[in-house]
Amino acid sequence: MSVVNHVVNENICVISMANKPVNALSKAIRVGVIDAMTSAINNDSVEAIVITSELALFSAGADISEFSGGDLSPMLPEVLSVIENSPKPVVAAVNGGAFGGGLELALACHYRVTVKHNKVGLPEVHLGILPGAGGTQRLPRLIEPAKALQMIVSGAPTPVKSISELFVEIVDAGDLLATAIKIAKHSVGKTIPAANLIELSQSAEIEALFEQTRQQINVKMRGFFAPNKCIDAVKAAFELSFEDGLKREGELFMDCMKTPQARAQQHFFFAERAAGSLPKIAKDTPTRDIQKVAIIGAGTMGGGIAMNFANAGIPVVLLELEQVALDKGLALIRKNYENSAKKGKLSQEQVEQCMALLTGTTTYDDLSDVDLVIEAVFEKMSVKKQVFEALDKVCKPGAILASNTSTLDLDEIAASVSRPQDVIGLHFFSPANVMKLLEIVQGAKTADDVIKTAMQLAKKIKKVGVLVGVCFGFVGNRMIEVYGREANRLILEGATPERIDKLIFDFGLPMGPFTMADMAGLDIGYFVRQSRKEFIAHDPSYCTVADELVEAGRVGLKAGKGVYLYEQGSRKPISDPQVMEIANRKAKELGIKQRDISDQEIVERCIFPLINEGANILQEGIAQRSSDIDVIYVYGYGFPVYRGGPMQYADEIGLEQILARMKHYEKSLGEYGKHWFTPSPLLVELAGKNKKFAGYKA
Numbered sequence: 001m002s003v004v005n006h007v008v009n010e011n012i013c014v015i016s017m018a019n020k021p022v023n024a025l026s027k028a029i030r031v032g033v034i035d036a037m038t039s040a041i042n043n044d045s046v047e048a049i050v051i052t053s054e055l056a057l058f059s060a061g062a063d064i065s066e067f068s069g070g071d072l073s074p075m076l077p078e079v080l081s082v083i084e085n086s087p088k089p090v091v092a093a094v095n096g097g098a099f100g101g102g103l104e105l106a107l108a109c110h111y112r113v114t115v116k117h118n119k120v121g122l123p124e125v126h127l128g129i130l131p132g133a134g135g136t137q138r139l140p141r142l143i144e145p146a147k148a149l150q151m152i153v154s155g156a157p158t159p160v161k162s163i164s165e166l167f168v169e170i171v172d173a174g175d176l177l178a179t180a181i182k183i184a185k186h187s188v189g190k191t192i193p194a195a196n197l198i199e200l201s202q203s204a205e206i207e208a209l210f211e212q213t214r215q216q217i218n219v220k221m222r223g224f225f226a227p228n229k230c231i232d233a234v235k236a237a238f239e240l241s242f243e244d245g246l247k248r249e250g251e252l253f254m255d256c257m258k259t260p261q262a263r264a265q266q267h268f269f270f271a272e273r274a275a276g277s278l279p280k281i282a283k284d285t286p287t288r289d290i291q292k293v294a295i296i297g298a299g300t301m302g303g304g305i306a307m308n309f310a311n312a313g314i315p316v317v318l319l320e321l322e323q324v325a326l327d328k329g330l331a332l333i334r335k336n337y338e339n340s341a342k343k344g345k346l347s348q349e350q351v352e353q354c355m356a357l358l359t360g361t362t363t364y365d366d367l368s369d370v371d372l373v374i375e376a377v378f379e380k381m382s383v384k385k386q387v388f389e390a391l392d393k394v395c396k397p398g399a400i401l402a403s404n405t406s407t408l409d410l411d412e413i414a415a416s417v418s419r420p421q422d423v424i425g426l427h428f429f430s431p432a433n434v435m436k437l438l439e440i441v442q443g444a445k446t447a448d449d450v451i452k453t454a455m456q457l458a459k460k461i462k463k464v465g466v467l468v469g470v471c472f473g474f475v476g477n478r479m480i481e482v483y484g485r486e487a488n489r490l491i492l493e494g495a496t497p498e499r500i501d502k503l504i505f506d507f508g509l510p511m512g513p514f515t516m517a518d519m520a521g522l523d524i525g526y527f528v529r530q531s532r533k534e535f536i537a538h539d540p541s542y543c544t545v546a547d548e549l550v551e552a553g554r555v556g557l558k559a560g561k562g563v564y565l566y567e568q569g570s571r572k573p574i575s576d577p578q579v580m581e582i583a584n585r586k587a588k589e590l591g592i593k594q595r596d597i598s599d600q601e602i603v604e605r606c607i608f609p610l611i612n613e614g615a616n617i618l619q620e621g622i623a624q625r626s627s628d629i630d631v632i633y634v635y636g637y638g639f640p641v642y643r644g645g646p647m648q649y650a651d652e653i654g655l656e657q658i659l660a661r662m663k664h665y666e667k668s669l670g671e672y673g674k675h676w677f678t679p680s681p682l683l684v685e686l687a688g689k690n691k692k693f694a695g696y697k698a
């Protein structure tokens, strides 16, 4: 069957796109639409044309895999020009989602009809580019300019009812084709209302709209290149003729397309999709049915994790040993839901529905019917083992036993039960009901069906699951340890926390390492260091200022004081000169010479060793692919998506460069450098071959 079909019936030609799975506008479909349009235009018995889709979506837009090369002719704008300039009226019957080029195709048609509850959008900005097939010129001509601008700049899917002016009619799905044909018949012999015939003009109001949108995106989309170019393109629709506007759009599209940001964002688009695939697991592996979940420990993480399942409609039983702790945990969950309701994100009815799915218990006997248990008790091996031994006794055969441990050896936990094949790590990030990342930790004996079930479950609770292997800190925290270590060392060498935080913020992370540590609680790192003294024994400078702060009760935001000070009820960090006094004293004691450190050195020393650790992780097979590390860093730590994640960032600037700088610090930082800046063997190997992390297979 062809990817584009057309039939003529009662003088109407219906062209339908059928390029499975999502009608990506690849070359075959572009050629097919031009051929079908040409045939309809040349067929004297055809008076009007309807374009629709045979699939659930109208079209998801461009075939992004073509961006990296291939035969692009005919380009989409050529196809749209044939449609728009057709002497016979063309009606788009938008039966499902129309995104990017898919919506641009509908905009080039003379009339549109769609179905209730449908959504359409121009998501190109998420790929670091802008709609390049006339979307920025046609949309503001067809709907309110403010709405058009918002759609293009945000890339968000928009409910058709909020842009109803774009459609002649919005009907029930069953009536769509008949309505489109009716509109087509009515339009015969009438003036064709093509978007390119509409003239837009500038006004003070429009100018103000552009200015206001620019200010908004400079805050909301800080650091991104494409959103401002989107504004420039829409502005051109008001300043230039349609033809010149299209040209300008094309130039701006190319400006975006050749940036590292576009490469990074397109890399990330594929990275996110690749993360879900499990090539080492047979496709026909069955999954286990998860109807009911238990969470052990209703603390910070347990409560948040429970909310994810309740939100997905899955009943959860929470276990604490003491009723007081259980009541506290449940009350906190209710408070979180009530806060969402106050903000209008949930109705009171939804709050009650979620709460009704959550029950508490203080006895393990109540866990005999659950399909999955997630343990989120204190981070102590002896406590974890006690919990797993208790679970082994009461849980039914086939129940998945998961741990939310951040640092402990999952295989040791699994060894404490009679069914290690059912044990897996489900490492949620805090706040667990908000953060999208889920590291799925595969133990030495974890069964394939357990891994596949966990990956599927991640999607169900709206998380991005990434499979990782067992090691200290898994992928995310193992890498962040390196970053935190360098930030802490830099203050001993004379850089202030404020300066380091500002530079990392400017690099694109949501906050710098010290603000983040204060938020997470300095005590978390402290306890980890206490349990890993052998790891740092040779380096007395290791996080020594942070240790002193914790020992003085300065554990961060929750205490009102950490690296920074906080006024009651405020999360805004206030500088405290005392911290640098501690750093200066410690530096003297340790014989560390303080000096002026360049901005470049600060950023490189925080980011490059983190990348180097990523290389080790990749070589050890702890991550399946380098793009998985990028997904973990973007979703778990706010690494700017416009840099694509740390590994893509390294690939972009070149592994040779990273290696050269690692070697530089290895030498220039004396004993410290010798120990902590050893280049990863994989980095050395790939840089030597002029290769990238992308595509490396352990």
Ligand code: NAD
Residues within 6 Å of the ligand: 296, 297, 298, 299, 300, 301, 302, 319, 320, 321, 325, 375, 376, 377, 378, 379, 380, 383, 386, 387, 404, 405, 406, 407, 427, 428, 429, 430, 520
């Ligand atoms: P928490 O102290 O807030 O909560 C732990 C809860 O477990 C407490 O309510 C405690 O009463 C309960 N508990 C302790 N022993 C128990 C037992 N034997 N049976 C039943 N309940 C018991 O701790 P948290 O921050 O929620 O951390 C829990 C786990 O999640 C740890 O393994 C931690 O490493 C991991 N984790 C924490 C974070 C974070 O940012 N806080 C992030 C990811 C993972």
